[in-house]
Amino acid sequence: MAHGMATRIFLxxxxxxxxxxxxxxxxxxxxxxxxxxxxxxxxxxxxxxADVNGVNSEAIVIACGVAAGDFDGDGHIDVYVIGGSAGxxxxxxxxxxxTFEEVGEQAGVAIxxxxxxxxxxxxxxxxxxxxxxxxxxxxxxxxxxxNDGDGTxxxxxxxxxxxxxxxxxxxxxxxxxxxxxxxxxxxxxxxxFFPGVDLxxxxxxxxxxxGDGTxxxxxxxxxLTAIYAGMEDHTFTPNxxxxxxxxxxxVLVAGDFNxxxxxxxxGDGTxxxxxxxxxxxxxxxxxxxxxxxxxxxxxWFITCIHEPDPTRPTAxxxxxxxxxxxxxxxTFExxxxxxxxxxxxxxWAASFxxxxxxxxxxxxxxxxxxSFGISHSFIEDPxxxxxxxxxxxxxxxxxxxxxxxxxxxxxxVCFxxxxxxxxxxxxxANRQQPHLYRNDGPVGxxxxxxxxxxxxxxxxxxxxVFLTAGGNTAMREIRAGSNFExxxxxxxxxxxxxxxxxxxxxxxxxxxxxxxxxxxxxxxELIVQE
Numbered sequence: 381m382a383h384g385m386a387t388r389i390f391l392x393x394x395x396x397x398x399x400x401x402x403x404x405x406x407x408x409x410x411x412x413x414x415x416x417x418x419x420x421x422x423x424x425x426x427x428x429x430a431d432v433n434g435v436n437s438e439a440i441v442i443a444c445g446v447a448a449g450d451f452d453g454d455g456h457i458d459v460y461v462i463g464g465s466a467g468x469x470x471x472x473x474x475x476x477x478x479t480f481e482e483v484g485e486q487a488g489v490a491i492x493x494x495x496x497x498x499x500x501x502x503x504x505x506x507x508x509x510x511x512x513x514x515x516x517x518x519x520x521x522x523x524x525x526x527n528d529g530d531g532t533x534x535x536x537x538x539x540x541x542x543x544x545x546x547x548x549x550x551x552x553x554x555x556x557x558x559x560x561x562x563x564x565x566x567x568x569x570x571x572x573f574f575p576g577v578d579l580x581x582x583x584x585x586x587x588x589x590x591g592d593g594t595x596x597x598x599x600x601x602x603x604l605t606a607i608y609a610g611m612e613d614h615t616f617t618p619n620x621x622x623x624x625x626x627x628x629x630x631v632l633v634a635g636d637f638n639x640x641x642x643x644x645x646x647g648d649g650t651x652x653x654x655x656x657x658x659x660x661x662x663x664x665x666x667x668x669x670x671x672x673x674x675x676x677x678x679x680w681f682i683t684c685i686h687e688p689d690p691t692r693p694t695a696x697x698x699x700x701x702x703x704x705x706x707x708x709x710x711t712f713e714x715x716x717x718x719x720x721x722x723x724x725x726x727x728w729a730a731s732f733x734x735x736x737x738x739x740x741x742x743x744x745x746x747x748x749x750x751s752f753g754i755s756h757s758f759i760e761d762p763x764x765x766x767x768x769x770x771x772x773x774x775x776x777x778x779x780x781x782x783x784x785x786x787x788x789x790x791x792x793v794c795f796x797x798x799x800x801x802x803x804x805x806x807x808x809a810n811r812q813q814p815h816l817y818r819n820d821g822p823v824g825x826x827x828x829x830x831x832x833x834x835x836x837x838x839x840x841x842x843x844x845v846f847l848t849a850g851g852n853t854a855m856r857e858i859r860a861g862s863n864f865e866x867x868x869x870x871x872x873x874x875x876x877x878x879x880x881x882x883x884x885x886x887x888x889x890x891x892x893x894x895x896x897x898x899x900x901x902x903x904x905e906l907i908v909q910e
Contacts, residue, residue, distance in 0.1 A: 416804075419478075428811075429463060443495050443517045443790075445496060446459060446460065446462070446791045451471070460499045470484045470490065487531060489512060499512060500867045505526060509527040513542075515549035522567075557586070583599030598649075612637075616633075619859060625710075656712075659702070662684060663684045663699075664702075666727055671855050680706070726747050729789075736875065739852070740768040742774070744766070762779060762784070785817075787809035788811065798818065826874060827900065830872075831870075831907075840887070840889060882900055884899070885906060
């Protein structure tokens with residue numbers, strides 16, 4: 381069905397039923413509608429994540445992953461997925477016509493027979509194309525692939541020095557924490573070490589990019605060893621971000637069993653623990669970072685477990701999701717109840733994204749847990765699609781807008797795979813098929829900003845993009861972070877709501893310099909060169 385026809389049918393249904401149209405309170409003064417259509421097989425995603433029969437552990441049941449990025453530089457977003465130990469990982473090249481072709485074998489990234497997790501695209505070597513990191517669990521080894529620029533990748537793990545002795549590596553994030561221009565790596569591991577192996581000092585969280593294709597574990601010198609001393613490693617989802625607006629990248633880490641941490645960058649290559657009593661998520665898993673309230677600073681959402689039956693005996697925390705609103709002074713406050721986003725079942729990956737193009741950030745998150753080890757409560761719980769009401773509150777509309785996913789979803793990405801100006805959703809599930817939901821709304825104009833930074837930070841990771849339209853300014857931070865075992869493309873998507881022009885786009889690069897583009901063409905991709 382053509383996109384325009386689907387939208388017209390949706391609006392007609394809204395008129396007759398009164399329930400299918402979901403208005404978004406647009407900061408630009410418009411009213412938006414959003415409708416998602418299942419397009420998984422139509423787009424060419426015909427695979428099932430599967431593990432070897434009889435192999436089970438908590439880590440393996442958690443493991444999954446998807447990364448979105450334009451690996452071949454043709455202007456279309458491609459997708460890399462984890463296939464499970466019974467199969468192989470897959471690389472889907474976007475043909476540019478709404479369909480994908482699988483090219484993992486030809487590209488040299490079809491890792492087979494391992495419990496993979498948390499892939500991440502990023503240009504770590506500064507040569508202008510996207511490289512690929514792939515995590516692993518159950519004692520298996522992560523892999524770092526260098527993009528050779530001809531549609532193929534080379535395994536450079538050993539030469540890079542990123543050799544992991546931890547049992548699990550679930551998620552990865554990239555950012556220039558030390559301000560030397562190249563992108564460093566933060567890894568989240570979760571759970572125990574190999575039994576009987578002495579890992580004294582082998583923290584393996586923070587890997588400094590040496591600028592020559594190699595990395596060094598600097599967790600100790602950076603202060604992370606002291607911060608995490610005495611804690612069992614339950615790190616799940618890291619993100620480099622400048623939460624305190626001081627010009628350097630901090631790290632926000634969502635962690636299980638009360639181990640979420642705010643790691644404030646001291647500006648000298650070290651970090652301090654800035655976690656306070658505000659942070660009460662008991663089972664932090666996935667995370668989203670974005671300015672949901674439009675006040676110019678970055679807020680932090682963490683998915684967590686919420687048991688819907690309070691009478692059931694449980695062995696986990698009951699906080700539910702947590703939304704930490706940035707107060708703009710280097711501190712956060714808990715806005716969960718005010719925002720209405722606490723109840724999300726057993727949450728995993730999450731992302732802020734303007735799904736209805738009304739100008740403010742909505743929130744989507746995956747969830748689910750099988751009967752393995754604990755409970756039957758979370759087997760078929762739905763994905764959450766919280767639309768931003770524009771007043772600090774969200775309302776879940778997943779079922780109404782067509783996102784009917786009840787799989788064991790772990791990972792998700794928000795990206796415009798068909799280049800029609802609205803954000804689509806790809807949900808990757810453990811031991812099940814994925815779901816691609818094509819966005820066939822919304823009404824409203826848009827602008828996508830892609831940065832071309834100077835080498836070695838060619839994607840402008842850490843830059844901030846400010847868009848002014850209709851007298852209002854919205855901000856996006858360019859990140860190569862993690863939603864949980866997943867990463868979005870490193871670009872900035874802005875919905876314009878009822879605005880038909882953009883006054884200007886201002887880019888603040890990681891080094892503090894600025895680029896301003898006045899009156900850019902809307903409903904298009906704007907490429908900004910540093």
